[in-house]
Amino acid sequence: MLRIKNLHASVDGNEILKGLNLEVKAGEVHAIMGPNGSGKSTLASVIAGKPDYEVSGDVTLNGKDLLDLAPEERAGEGVFLAFQYPVEIPGVSNVNFLKTAVNDIRAYKGLPPMAAKDFLKMLKEKQALVELDKKLTSRSVNEGFSGGEKKRNEIFQMAMLNPKLAILDETDSGLDIDALRIVANGVNKLKSADNATIIITHYQRLLDYIVPDYVHVLYDGKIIKSGTKELALELEEKGYDWLTKGVESSELKVKS
Amino acid sequence: MVEAMENIASKKAQFLSNFLAKDTDVNSSLAKQEALKALENLEFPTTRDEYWKYTRVGKITSAKYSQIPSFKVSDISNYCIEGLETYRVVFVNGFFSEELSDISTNQGVSILPIAKARKENTDEIEQYFGKLSKHKTQFFSALNTVFNTNGVFVKIAKNSILEKPIHIINITNAESAAFNPRNLFVVEENAEVQIINSYETSSGSSFTNATTEIYVKEGAKVDSYILQNESDTSKQINEIDVLQESNTTYSATTITLNGGLVRNNHNIEVRGQGSETNLFGLYLTSGNQHIDNHTIVDHIEPNCESNEVYIGVMDDKSTAVFNGKVFVRSEAQKTNAYQQNKNMLLTDDASAYSKPELEIYADDVKCSHGSTTGQVDEEAIFYLRTRGVSEANARKMMICAFAHEILDNIKIEVLREMLEIQIDERFVLVESL
Ligand SMILES: Nc1ncnc2c1ncn2[C@@H]1O[C@H](COP(=O)(O)OP(=O)(O)O)[C@@H](O)[C@H]1O
Ligand SMILES: [Mg+2]
Numbered sequence: 001m002l003r004i005k006n007l008h009a010s011v012d013g014n015e016i017l018k019g020l021n022l023e024v025k026a027g028e029v030h031a032i033m034g035p036n037g038s039g040k041s042t043l044a045s046v047i048a049g050k051p052d053y054e055v056s057g058d059v060t061l062n063g064k065d066l067l068d069l070a071p072e073e074r075a076g077e078g079v080f081l082a083f084q085y086p087v088e089i090p091g092v093s094n095v096n097f098l099k100t101a102v103n104d105i106r107a108y109k110g111l112p113p114m115a116a117k118d119f120l121k122m123l124k125e126k127q128a129l130v131e132l133d134k135k136l137t138s139r140s141v142n143e144g145f146s147g148g149e150k151k152r153n154e155i156f157q158m159a160m161l162n163p164k165l166a167i168l169d170e171t172d173s174g175l176d177i178d179a180l181r182i183v184a185n186g187v188n189k190l191k192s193a194d195n196a197t198i199i200i201t202h203y204q205r206l207l208d209y210i211v212p213d214y215v216h217v218l219y220d221g222k223i224i225k226s227g228t229k230e231l232a233l234e235l236e237e238k239g240y241d242w243l244t245k246g247v248e249s250s251e252l253k254v255k256s
Numbered sequence: 257m258v259e260a261m262e263n264i265a266s267k268k269a270q271f272l273s274n275f276l277a278k279d280t281d282v283n284s285s286l287a288k289q290e291a292l293k294a295l296e297n298l299e300f301p302t303t304r305d306e307y308w309k310y311t312r313v314g315k316i317t318s319a320k321y322s323q324i325p326s327f328k329v330s331d332i333s334n335y336c337i338e339g340l341e342t343y344r345v346v347f348v349n350g351f352f353s354e355e356l357s358d359i360s361t362n363q364g365v366s367i368l369p370i371a372k373a374r375k376e377n378t379d380e381i382e383q384y385f386g387k388l389s390k391h392k393t394q395f396f397s398a399l400n401t402v403f404n405t406n407g408v409f410v411k412i413a414k415n416s417i418l419e420k421p422i423h424i425i426n427i428t429n430a431e432s433a434a435f436n437p438r439n440l441f442v443v444e445e446n447a448e449v450q451i452i453n454s455y456e457t458s459s460g461s462s463f464t465n466a467t468t469e470i471y472v473k474e475g476a477k478v479d480s481y482i483l484q485n486e487s488d489t490s491k492q493i494n495e496i497d498v499l500q501e502s503n504t505t506y507s508a509t510t511i512t513l514n515g516g517l518v519r520n521n522h523n524i525e526v527r528g529q530g531s532e533t534n535l536f537g538l539y540l541t542s543g544n545q546h547i548d549n550h551t552i553v554d555h556i557e558p559n560c561e562s563n564e565v566y567i568g569v570m571d572d573k574s575t576a577v578f579n580g581k582v583f584v585r586s587e588a589q590k591t592n593a594y595q596q597n598k599n600m601l602l603t604d605d606a607s608a609y610s611k612p613e614l615e616i617y618a619d620d621v622k623c624s625h626g627s628t629t630g631q632v633d634e635e636a637i638f639y640l641r642t643r644g645v646s647e648a649n650a651r652k653m654m655i656c657a658f659a660h661e662i663l664d665n666i667k668i669e670v671l672r673e674m675l676e677i678q679i680d681e682r683f684v685l686v687e688s689l
Contacts, residue, residue, distance in 0.1 A: 048642045075644035089636045091657025097640065100653065105644035140657075141639075157643060 001026045001196050002047075002165055007057035009039075009046045016042045018221035019057075024165070027193045031207055031232060032200045034218035035240050040200045041084050043218065044169045048081040049074050061165060075101075076108030078164030078195075082154035082171050089141040094153070095123065097141055098160050105161065126159035130186045147174035155186045162190070167198045172206040184209030204236040219244050267317065268300065274321040274434055275403040287386020291401035298395045310577040310609045311519050311548045313396075316463055316491050321434040324349050327458070332356045335425045335456055339670040342423035342452065343367055345408045349428055350435040352406050356425075364416030364447075366409075370438055373409035381409065384442055388469040388497035390523065396493045397521075400467040404438035407466075412447040412476075421450035421668060426466075428490070429458035439468040446475040450668065454483045461489035461516065468496045472504040474528065479667055480508040486515040488543055495521040502528025502557070509666055511675060512539040512547050513682070522551045526588075529559045537566035538662035540682065541574035541606070548577035555588040558618075564595040567662050569655055570606035577609045582625070586617040595625035600632065600658050652683040 002024040009017040016039050024030050034040055046053055049071035059066045066074050089097075102122075103113040114122075127137060130152050142150050151171050158166055168187070172180055187210055191197065199210060207215075207229065215231040216223045217240065225231065225243055272295065300317045301308035327349050329335075336344070345367060346356035352369040359367040374381050391401035408424050426437055443449055455464060464486070472478050478498075486492060492515055500506050512518055524533050539547045553562045568576040578597040599608035612625040632654050640650035659679055666672035 050638055070647065071638060071641035072644050072646050072650075075642055079642075081642050083639065087633070087635050087639045089633075089639070089654070089657065091660050092636075092640075092653050097643070097645070097653065100649055101640075101643040101645050104646050104649060108644065161643060 001062055002198075003058070003060045004047075005058040007043075007046065007055070007059060009042055009053040009055045011053055016053075016221055017046065020218075020222055022216065022223060024196045024198060026196055028214065029191070029197045029199065029210060029212045031212035031215045031229075032198060032218050032223075033202065033215065033232065033235055035244075038219045039221045040218050041169055044081050044084075044167045044198075044200060047074075047165075047167060048079060072104065073108065075161070075163075076105050080158050080161055080163030080166045082151070082158060082166065082168045084169040084173075084200075086142050086150045086154055088143045088145070090143045092141050094137045094139060094141050098123070098157065101157075102160060122160065126156055129159050129189060130156045131182050132156045148176065148179045151175055152179065152183060155183050159186060159190055164195050165198070166190070166195070167200065169200045170202065171199075172201055172203060180206065181209060204232050207232050217243055271300075271317050272399075275399070275436075285382060285385055287389070287391060287401050290386065291391040291398040294392050294398040295395070295402060298393075298398060301395055307550065310575070311517075311546065313519075315517055316493070319432060319463065319491075321463065322430065322432055324433045324435075325430050327429040329353070329356060329427055329458070332425070335427060335454065337423065337452070337668075337671050337674055340423075340668065341420045343420060345369070345422065345424045347406060347424070347426045347437060349430060349433065350405055350437065364413040365418060366411045367422060368409045370407045370409040370440060371405065377409075380411075381440070384440055384469065384471060386469075388471075388499055388523075388525070389467050390495065390497065390521070391467075394495070394521070396465050397467055397495050400436045400438055400465050400495070404436040404467070407438035407440070407468075409440045410449075410451075411442045412444060412449050414444045415446045416444075417448040418450065421452055423452045423454065425454045425456065426464065427456050427458055428460065428462040428464065428486075430460045430462050432461055432463075434463040434465065437464065437466045439466070441468070441470040441478070443470070443472050443476040443478055445473045447473075448477040450479045450481075452481045452483065452668075452671065454485070455492060455494075456485050457487040457490050459487065461487055461491070463491040464494070466492070466494045468494075470496065470498045470506070472498065472500045472506050474501045475503045476501075477505045478507070480506070481666070481668070481671065482508065482510040482520070484510070484512040484515050484518055486518075488514065488545065489516045491515075491517040493519045493521070496523065498522075498524045500524065500526045500528060500531045500533065503530040504528060505532045505534075507532075507534035507536075507665075509536040509662065510538070510549065511662070512537075512541075513678065514540075515545060515547065517546050519548045520550065522549070524551075524553045524562075525556065526554060526560050526562070527556045529557045531557075531560045533560070533562040533564075534665070535562070535564040535566075535580075536662050536665050537568075537578075538659055539566075539568045539576055540571075540659070540679065541568065541576055542571040543574060544572070545574040546577075547574070549579070550577075551580045552583070553581070553593070554583045554585070555591045555593065556585050557587060558589040558591065560588065561592040562594070565662065565665075566597045567659060568597075568599045568608060569602065569659060570599065570608055571602040573603070573605040575607045575609070578627075579611045579613070580625075581613045581615065582623065584614070584616040584618050584621050584623065589618050589620045591618065591621040591623065593621070593623040597627045598658070599627075599629040600655065601629065602632065602655070652680065655683050656680055
């Protein structure tokens, strides 16, 4: 489904992703872990199409080259990013925004706009799925939401847009254990044989609920180790030092 | 030096000659005599005057104005607010149109073309006319006071609450003509009224120099809307002078959707305790347009509240100016005054000059003011786009969200909805910078 080959990304001449390779197949859950600043959010942003980066390499989704597409076209192809830091947008109501999003994606796919009745029905269903307070949907996007509410709103949007590839960037941080369970439960319910999920996290905790097929360690712009879910347990226990020590120690010094 | 002055003098004479022929009965009113005298002494405002610092009036003063052509509007519904019952006063190229108007009123309300009222209620008009306008110090106010031809005189009797708004529609269609509409509102004790004042161009480029005086007597409530939607080449100077007595509410929302050069002077004198003043403004500029809002709220008496928010979105090479002055006089203890101006620039060539000012002479007051000028939040645009929202829609959403803060204050629901749609449609085509 998703194939990333030799991906480089830089900002103002600073290289952040340094030749990253990753393959994710339909039906799979991949976890990406790694210390702060290693490039996890950058990877997510580059896949979603954030314009800040100079990018080279290949990123394809079901054979389609994503790097040539605008962010909204990538969404139309089925990419979804649950942001680590969702922005607040005063004055734009969640409902109106989602209606536009759903219909713009439908237009991209050559479908007519959704009937208002069907939209409302879906809204209610998905709201229930992530146990999002009804009041939040009629409010402005993320405005005045608590950290946990913002994260839940991201998963709610994901449920509304039903993406092929969902990337969850530290969705677990800032969630208490109940909220974590609800969010994980939502993600699990949305999982199917023809979509895939990438979970970016620091903690084993979330992976207890959403069990990954593969775990990757991203460090200094590259994936330096891949394994199965046992790797996450090992990282939890030992940290990253045992993996990163061998990696270009000169650069390490600059970093620390 | 002498030559330069003569030059200025002759320029003024030339400009005034556009109007002279139309004047008739100078002796009829004290204000008119005062204004005539002022016109002799006052010069065109220049950018050296603090009050006109960012707005050049050369486009107005150097233009040649033709005879006002006759022009008929066949379908007034284009200019009405759909779904809203109103009293309607229509002026086409400055002339009162009886057939397009609907001013048959109930007891307690009188709506008349001011030219007619002047003949029939001479003493009453004289009692109010020109008592608030700035014709002694402001050139264009003086111009209007001398050369106004028509406008509306509205009187709401004591305790009368109008069941529908009064909609005054000014439509111009002239290659280049000048108009001096003059309105006078007397809202008596405990009366309530909603006023909508629309300025529309059918085509051409006119200069509209409007002056409106509003008396809000004890306990009265006025809810006023000024809708400016003129052509890109039109010019408008619009002075509104309000006197609030005690326990009154005056709310005004000025929406400028279009216009080549627009200067609004909104002056509120709060001469009574327990009164509330709300001034809202929304201006959307594009092309080379220049929109300038000047407001003065003068708190003279204690225990009053004023609340002012002006919001602008500037596109292309357009310019917006906001200057809001709040005076709190030494007697005006316990005043609450809030003032805010927010501007969004859509291009690097657009500009905004913002100057909210407080002058406080009392010590027990709560006052705050602020001003922000910025661009569309690109992080938010990216966020919306990652959800599949097209870039054009994302920008439109952000701009409309910004403007909605003003629209949300509009109490006439169908008017608010109409403006929401107009503004939404307007930003359909906004593309990336
Ligand atoms: N837009 C940007 N401008 C400048 N530096 C950036 C930008 N995005 C990311 N970086 C830098 O790239 C590195 C990786 O950041 P990030 O991808 O957020 O790491 P992680 O999510 O793994 O903690 C950091 O050093 C960060 O400062
Ligand atoms: Mg991150």
